[in-house]
Amino acid sequence: MINRAISGHKPGIARVGFTGRAWLRLTAWACLLAFLRAVGESESPLTLEYRVKGGYLYNFAKFVEWPAGSLPLPDSPFVIGVLDGGEALPILKALLEGKQVEGHPVQVRPVMPARAEKGLQILFVTRAAGSSPKQAQALAGPTGTLVVGETDHFAEDGGMVGFTREEDRIRVCLNLERAAAAGLKVSSKLASVGRLVRTREL
Amino acid sequence: MRTLEPFSVGLFRPAALTGLIWLSSGVWVNADDPVTGPSPDIGRDYASLSLEELGSIKVPTVYGASKHDQSLTEAPASVSIVTRDEIQKFGYRTLAEILGGVRGIYTTYDRGYTFIGLRGVNRPGDFGGRLLITVDGQRINDPIFGQNAGGIDFVLDVDLIEQVEVIRGAGSSLYGNNAFFGVINVVTRKGADVGGGELSASGGSLDTRTGRVTYGNRFKNGVEMLLSGSLYDSAGNSRLSYPEFSAIHEGVAENMDGGWARSAFASISWKAISFEGGFVDRRKTWPTAPYSTDAQTVIFNDPRFFTIDERAFASLKLQATLENDWEIAARSYYDHYRFDAQYPVDYFDPLQPVYLNRDLAQAETVGAEFQVSRSFFEKHLLTAGLEMRYEFRLDQKNYDVFPAVTYLDSRDTATIYSAFLQDEYRLGRQLILNVGGRYDHFSAYGDSLNPRAALIYEPTKFTTLKLIYGQAFREPNVYESDYIAFGNKSNPALGPEKVRSYELVYEQKLGQRWRLEGSLFYTDARGLIGYRKDPTDGLSFFDNLSNVTSKGVEGELEGQWASGLRARLSYTFTDTRDALTGASLSNSPEHLAKLALSVPVWRDQVFASFDLQAMSDRQTASGARVGAYWLANATLFSRELAKGLEISVSVYNLLDRHYSDPVSPDFTQDSIPQDGRTFRVKLGYRF
Numbered sequence: 001m002i003n004r005a006i007s008g009h010k011p012g013i014a015r016v017g018f019t020g021r022a023w024l025r026l027t028a029w030a031c032l033l034a035f036l037r038a039v040g041e042s043e044s045p046l047t048l049e050y051r052v053k054g055g056y057l058y059n060f061a062k063f064v065e066w067p068a069g070s071l072p073l074p075d076s077p078f079v080i081g082v083l084d085g086g087e088a089l090p091i092l093k094a095l096l097e098g099k100q101v102e103g104h105p106v107q108v109r110p111v112m113p114a115r116a117e118k119g120l121q122i123l124f125v126t127r128a129a130g131s132s133p134k135q136a137q138a139l140a141g142p143t144g145t146l147v148v149g150e151t152d153h154f155a156e157d158g159g160m161v162g163f164t165r166e167e168d169r170i171r172v173c174l175n176l177e178r179a180a181a182a183g184l185k186v187s188s189k190l191a192s193v194g195r196l197v198r199t200r201e202l
Numbered sequence: 203m204r205t206l207e208p209f210s211v212g213l214f215r216p217a218a219l220t221g222l223i224w225l226s227s228g229v230w231v232n233a234d235d236p237v238t239g240p241s242p243d244i245g246r247d248y249a250s251l252s253l254e255e256l257g258s259i260k261v262p263t264v265y266g267a268s269k270h271d272q273s274l275t276e277a278p279a280s281v282s283i284v285t286r287d288e289i290q291k292f293g294y295r296t297l298a299e300i301l302g303g304v305r306g307i308y309t310t311y312d313r314g315y316t317f318i319g320l321r322g323v324n325r326p327g328d329f330g331g332r333l334l335i336t337v338d339g340q341r342i343n344d345p346i347f348g349q350n351a352g353g354i355d356f357v358l359d360v361d362l363i364e365q366v367e368v369i370r371g372a373g374s375s376l377y378g379n380n381a382f383f384g385v386i387n388v389v390t391r392k393g394a395d396v397g398g399g400e401l402s403a404s405g406g407s408l409d410t411r412t413g414r415v416t417y418g419n420r421f422k423n424g425v426e427m428l429l430s431g432s433l434y435d436s437a438g439n440s441r442l443s444y445p446e447f448s449a450i451h452e453g454v455a456e457n458m459d460g461g462w463a464r465s466a467f468a469s470i471s472w473k474a475i476s477f478e479g480g481f482v483d484r485r486k487t488w489p490t491a492p493y494s495t496d497a498q499t500v501i502f503n504d505p506r507f508f509t510i511d512e513r514a515f516a517s518l519k520l521q522a523t524l525e526n527d528w529e530i531a532a533r534s535y536y537d538h539y540r541f542d543a544q545y546p547v548d549y550f551d552p553l554q555p556v557y558l559n560r561d562l563a564q565a566e567t568v569g570a571e572f573q574v575s576r577s578f579f580e581k582h583l584l585t586a587g588l589e590m591r592y593e594f595r596l597d598q599k600n601y602d603v604f605p606a607v608t609y610l611d612s613r614d615t616a617t618i619y620s621a622f623l624q625d626e627y628r629l630g631r632q633l634i635l636n637v638g639g640r641y642d643h644f645s646a647y648g649d650s651l652n653p654r655a656a657l658i659y660e661p662t663k664f665t666t667l668k669l670i671y672g673q674a675f676r677e678p679n680v681y682e683s684d685y686i687a688f689g690n691k692s693n694p695a696l697g698p699e700k701v702r703s704y705e706l707v708y709e710q711k712l713g714q715r716w717r718l719e720g721s722l723f724y725t726d727a728r729g730l731i732g733y734r735k736d737p738t739d740g741l742s743f744f745d746n747l748s749n750v751t752s753k754g755v756e757g758e759l760e761g762q763w764a765s766g767l768r769a770r771l772s773y774t775f776t777d778t779r780d781a782l783t784g785a786s787l788s789n790s791p792e793h794l795a796k797l798a799l800s801v802p803v804w805r806d807q808v809f810a811s812f813d814l815q816a817m818s819d820r821q822t823a824s825g826a827r828v829g830a831y832w833l834a835n836a837t838l839f840s841r842e843l844a845k846g847l848e849i850s851v852s853v854y855n856l857l858d859r860h861y862s863d864p865v866s867p868d869f870t871q872d873s874i875p876q877d878g879r880t881f882r883v884k885l886g887y888r889f
Contacts, residue, residue: 048259052248052259052261054248055248055256056253059252085663152577168261169261170256170261193254
C-alpha cells in the first residue's frame, strides 16, 4: 500500500558524501562534544528585555550628571534601586554589579513600595510594580535620583525616563524638565537618541 | 477572459524586475547614510553596548493573539514563536517546514500542494482553510479555495521572515473567517533588520536551486525600506513510481515533479505611514494524475499537467498615537489570486484520445480596516475595529481547449462587513481577563458572531495559567459552493462550519533555564464541509458532512542556555472523531512528537541543529492506513566566518526514511510517498 519513490535523487547527486554510517557517527560524536561543552559553560540566563533595559540603565549612568555631593567618596557606590515584582532585580544584578561608573562600583538593590529610599542614583520601577511616576518620585525624594519606568507614558506623566517599544525595539522617552527639577543634567548624547517629551496636563 | 489567459511567462522576467528594484533602490541609498545596528545574541554583555546598539535590538512580543504587541505569557492563547534565528539554524526552506517543527502542527504534501494541519485536523481533499495565515496582518488564504499556501507557493521568501507566531484555538473573535483552529501570523523583517544588501543562493538535491537579492535599510531622514526578489527552480524527482498506474509507462512518472517560483516583496515606511507589497508566481508539474472520474481519465505521465498559483497583495497603513492616547491604525489593501491549471484528459473518444482541459480561477479583493485602542484607568486596554472587504471578482472557469466546450463559467462577488471589540482587563497584579467578540456579515451567508474569553492568572513570576474559550467559523468558499466541472455539482444547501474551542494552558519556568508548557484542549466543530458522491448521478459535491470533536493534551519542554544551546521537546496527543459515528478522522495522527536541538559548535558563529519529527499512523481517505514514521533533519549553519558570509549545509530526512501522506479522494492513489534523503547547500552574503 505504501508506495515508494523509485529514485529520490538524480544519479550522481545521491552519492555525494552520504555513504556509510561512519559519517553519521562522526557527526553524532561532534555534536555530543559540542553539547557537553555548551552545557558546561552555561551562565545564568537573562531575559532579553531586562538585559537591554539594564544596558540602558548603565548608559544613563554614563550620560547623566548627578549633583555635586551625590557620590561623596571616590569609592561611594553608584546605587540603582529596583522596584519590581521580583522579575527584573536578579537580571539587573547579574548584569550590572561588578561594573563601575567613573570608579564608583555599581550596586543594584531592591526597593520596597512603602519605604522611602534616599541616596539612590537611579530608581527603576517595573511594570509589575505598578507605581505611578508620582509615587516613585515620592519614594526617591525630590532631588538627586533619576526616576526610570516602563509603564505607558511614564515620562509624560511626570517620570524622567520612560522605556517604550517601537516595532519590537526598546526606546527611551526623556522628560528633561523633570530631570532638571531633580538637579540632574542629561547629556546631549543621551538626549539625541531619546524621544523628548513634556509633562502633560491631566 | 481578460487576464485568465494561458500560461505564457518565462523564468527570466523576474530577474529584470529584481534588477529594476535594485537600481531604483540606489536613489534611496544615496539619499542618506543608513543607520544600522547589531543583531542580538544570547551571550553578549549588554552593559557594554552603546545607546544606538541597544535601540536596534529586537525584543520579541506576539502581535497576532490580540492585534497589539504583548508578552507571550499575557497572550490570550497558547502561542508558539519561531524566530529568524531558528529558521536559519534549522535550515527551514518553506513556511510549511517552519511550522512542521512547531508542536501540534503537521503538514502533508501531495506533490501539488503542501497542506498545514493543527491538532489532528488536516482533511484530505480540502485546502486547509481552517488555519488562517496572515503576513503582517494581511490575510493570505485566497477567497476561491481558502488555501493556506505554505509551500513554495507562499508569498514570502522564508529569508524575509523575522518571526512566525502560531496562535492556537478559535480566533474568529479577532480575525473572522478561516481562523477556525488557529492563526499563523508571519512578521516580516524590516529595512533596519537587513541594514544593507544581501545576496543568497542555494543548490541541492533534485536539481533544486534558489537565489535571492535583498536591500534594506533605515535612513536618517526616517525612511525605512526593504526590497527583495527571489527565484526557485527544481527539476524534482526524475522518476516517481505509482503502481496504481502500472498499465501506463510501467507506472512511472518521468520528469513530472519539477516546478519553479518567483517572488518579490517590498516594504517602505516613513513616520506613521507604511506600504507593503508581495507577489509570488509558482508553476508545478503534477506527477500524480488526479481527478479521474467514471466519465474521463486524466492521462498519467503527461507533462502537460501543470498548475500555476499567483498571489499578490499591496497594503497601505497609517498608524499613530494621538495626543489623548488613542492609538489608531487604518489600513487599506488589495489582494489578488490567480489559479491556472491544465489537465490532459481522455474522454474515451476514439476520434481524439487527448483533450486539454483548462481550469482557471481568479479572485480580486479590496478592503479597508480601522482599529483604535486605548488604555483606561490603567486597567483596561480596549481595542476596537471595523473592517470592510469587497471580493469584487470571484471567477471560476473550466473548458476544453479543442474542441471548445465550456463546463463552468462562474462569476461571483462577495461583501463582508465586520466589527470587533476586545478588552484586556487587569483585575490585579496577577490576573488578566481578556474578552472580545467579532461580528461578521457575509453577503452570501448572513451573520456570524464569535466571542472569546480568556482568564490569565500569574500566581507567581514563574507560573502562568490560562483558561480560554473561543468560537470560530468558516464560510464555504466559492470553490466549494460554485465548482461544477469534472464530475462535480453544486450544493445550494451548503452552509458555514462552526467551532467552539476550550483550552487550559499551564506555563511554568523551571529554574533559570527551562520552560514547561502544557495544555488540555477540546474542540467541537459542527457542519465540517466534506466531499461526497451522490450515488444517484455519480456526481460529487461539498456538503456539511460531519460534526467533529477533537480532544487532546500537549506538552513542551524548552531549555535555553546563555552559550546559545537550545533544546525543545514536544508531544501532542489528539483524539479526533466524527461525533455521530465515533469513527476517527482521516489524516489525523494520534501522536505527534518533536525534538529540536541547536548546539553552538564554535563560538557563536557555527551551530549544529537537529530536528526529529515523529507521527503515528494515519487513516487515508479510503479507510486504509499509512504507517507511523519519524524523520531527522540536520543543519550546520555558520555566520561571519568571513565578513558578511553565511553558509548552511542541510540534510533532510537524514536516515532516508520511507513514508507517505494520505491524499484527497480526487487521487487514484490513496497516499503519496514523500522524498527520501535530500540535501541543500546555501550561501548568503551581507554587505
